[in-house]
Amino acid sequence: MDRRPGLSVRLKLTLSYAGFLMVAGVLSLIAVGVYMLQEGWLRTNESGAVQETPGLLFVEGFAPTAALVMVFLLIFGLLGGWLLAGRMLAPLDRITRATRTAAAGSLSHRICLPGRQDEFRELADAFDTMLAQLEAHVEEQRRFAANASHELRTPLAISKTLIDVARADPHHDTGALVDRLHTVNTRAIDLTEALLVLSRAGQRSFTREPVDLSLVAEEATETLLPLAEKHGVTLETRGDIAPTTGSPALLLQLVTNLVQNAIVHNLPADGSVWAHTEVGPRTVALTVENTGERLGSQLVATLTEPFRRGTDRIHTDQAGVGLGLAIAKTITQAHDGTLTLTPRPAGGLRVRVELPATSASADG
Structure with a gap:
């Protein structure tokens, strides 16, 4: 399927982690600001007396600090999210490489993902099982094709030899030759019909x-x-x-x-x-x-x-x-x-x- 290029999953997860962290930070700062606007802020003057300063002044004074905090949260979220997403997606990267190796024709490769059981390891184990079954099936088909070619070649080679002998010796007993050719041809027909039955049964193309x-x-x-x-x-x-x-x-x-x-x-x-x-x-x-x-x-x-x-x-x-x-x-x-x-x-x-x-x- 032809797809347009898009963002990688790792980048999407990174942006998601950073965005979630930013939202959490903004909500925390808003909560602090609202609380201070409602309650005000008490501070001590130079003479040591306690005086009340409106919350709005506190919010204006805290804004630069809040901006620095948000910048820090953004950088921390992007960096931490990138590293965390990479660590979480490392098993998926191994599975992807194994898939590409199998698509290139190599079925002997296995993922063998270490670690405790989780979703990624279940996927890796299922993929390894599929590769093992596919490799066994392909090997069986190759062996079957080689054996079928050998078995079909034998009666054909015998028929060719008998015909060559008859052509070289016109006075050869044609009755015996015909009987022998009939036997060999019957064997070839039986083999072909058996192969057809085997193929039909394997494809399950029948009505129950x-x-x-x-x-x-x-x-x-x-x-x-x-x-x-x-x-x-x-x-x-x-x-x-x-x-x-x-x-x-x-x-x-x-x-x-x-x-x-x-x-x-x-x-x-x-x-x-x-x-x-x-x-x-x-x-x-x-x-x-x-x-x-x-x-x-x-x-x-x-x-x-x-x-x-x-x-x-x-x-x-x-x-x-x-x-x-x-x-x-x-x-x-x-x-x-x-x-x-x-x-x-x-x-x-x-x-x-x-x-x-x-x-x-x-x-x-």
């Missing part, structure tokens, strides 16, 4: 509707039943009616991602996946558990990052695009919920999603 999380869980497990049979995994769904509000499509994507992840990352044979819902005082919850290899807490803490997998970016036929849990986390946050990952002592993973309950479920 009443949703029963238990029905969503049943629909997701029924859809993924063929995949579970292919992997030799037993699916079990149970739980209470869990009413909440949100996007039915995104919540279905959330549950589908969790169940699919639990199926794919399971035991080689005779694995199990459990999905159940429950209702709390203020939230509804969906828990998805699966059998599998034992996972460390440090590894589990990174599984919701984009393009992270239990095999740490190793591609397999069932590796997916590395966005399943990241999308689940983003959808959960977009619905004002929380997603918690916990390794199971016997092996496998336990994922719990908590979403705000509707008034009906909360009352029940």
